[in-house]
Amino acid sequence: MPKQKFEHPHARRRTLSDPLTAALLPPPDESQVERENRLKAERDAKTVSDSIDELIRIERNEKKKNKAEVNVLLLGQSESGKSTTLKQFQLLHSPSAFHAERIAWRAVIYLNLVRSVRRILDALAPEETLDEHDDDDSTETASVIITSDGRPPSAILGTRVSNYETYRRKLEPLAELEDRLIRLLSSPDEDEPTRLDPAYQNWEQYTRPPRPNENIPPPMNVNGRPAPTIKIPHKTQTPSSAGIRSAGPGPSISQKNEVVVHTSTNWKKVFALGNKSKSPKSPLSGEIEGWWEDPDDPVHTLHACAGTMQELWRDPQVKKRLQEKRIRLEESSGFYLDEIHRITAKKYIPTDPDVLKARLKTMGVIEHTFSIPSGSNRGVEWRIYDVGGARNQRQAWAPYFEDVNAIIFLAPISVFDQVLAEDPRVNRLEDSLILWRSVVSSKLLANVNIVLFLNKCDLLQAKLEAGVRLSHHMVSYGDRPNDYDSVSKYFRNKFGVIHQSYTPNKERELYIHFTAVTDTRRTAVIISSVRDIIIKGNLRNMRLV
Ligand SMILES: Nc1nc2c(ncn2[C@@H]2O[C@H](COP(=O)(O)OP(=O)(O)OP(=O)(O)O)[C@@H](O)[C@H]2O)c(=O)[nH]1
Ligand SMILES: [Mg+2]
Known part of the structure; x- marks a missing residue:
């Protein structure tokens, strides 16, 4: 089971400047005898x-x-595939726990679907009904594309969708459903990202592009740094404090920001059982059954709207409008629009691929423990830490650097034409390169094995085949061929050179894999090879071989 880390083990160490140490100082009027007794004691x-x-x-x-x-950290920007990689580890090493949880993922999958529909409706809305920010889809996900001049494409003139009002009216119940799902998934007592002692603020500074004339200090001071303490404030959560922009009066269908659920929340349990603890369980899988009898279950609203959702998604005018606005939902996280009828069926149970595709942004740090047999070894305990990759989450990484044996760094390489959700001025690939540089150049991590997953290769291939040109977004690519082989090799080289140039440990070998971590078969093979690499490296470090 996932475990939320609230406090690093070294947090209990005290420094001379702390108030408790000061309070324990001897009284100023101490006699000679008292002093000797005290010193002896x-x-x-x-x-x-x-x-x-x-x-x-x-x-x-x-x-x-x-x-x-073995302690392994999964690092990389938001939506790079860290949590998906963790799910693959779970699927391989504790499949029964993975399967037991899949019913709970229904809530996330429903929410992903409803939000895709809302994104379409927002994109179709006549311009005058949107406020200034509504036109900036970039706050939603990384699937918004920027043009080669770095600006989102103009949306002023374009195809009018004749059935827009009908779609909107018929899909109105989804707005209320979205709110309900968000409430279900959100914890009642958490609302802020994990925060750290000021001693660790440097790391966040180090992992964003430098401001002009800014001198960025090294990421970490290895010796004598104050102990980190992660504090999770407890406050009452409201939809707006969860990062969801209030839509004001009217349907919340124009809510924008991505839903964030803190990793410490109990959403899996809540949604798996809800008020259904008395529901029958399947004799085979032990999973809850019969939720479809409950009139309040979200499936009913979705089921009723399925036909309209399907019409909307298949409408040629809608497709054209999305194309004009360069919104490619097929590439975005949590895309289920091609399977509306299956997903909204009354007895729908998410499959493994459905769970792997489900998108829920990580906030804080989540720890999973696996006992993995390794050769003649009787079992190695693996602790895998999945962190939030968004900019405001990165300061929570540093305390985990101290005990880490290996890092799996994920860099999605299909994102060369996209911008960060948290800062639309920054190209996502640029952000990954900067983050990569800061990780490989860290002295604290000099002896840590690093495995690089150049991820989302499936999306890269589809994008290149659709005619999107890398050179329009990365001038340095020049006039090289725009095919998958050339582009993937180029990225491999780019990340490899950064490691070579910046690593403080010239002996360190870098392992690079091209991955699509939603693909279980391919990822299982990669994970076992990564496991061997990490174990060997770890044993070497422990001087056991
Ligand atoms: N097609 C495709 N989708 C992927 C791949 N890797 C991840 N995804 C999807 O991308 C979305 C984001 O992946 P996550 O694993 O949630 O990303 P993350 O790095 O944990 O993101 P944060 O929690 O925000 O830091 C999910 O919907 C995944 O299913 C991939 O290789 N191919
Ligand atoms: Mg995550």
């Missing part, structure tokens, strides 16, 4: 404390020798 206490420390150290070393442990 302190020496005795120190001897006892040192011997306890020594015992702990020996015990820890013994443990390390007897039980191999």
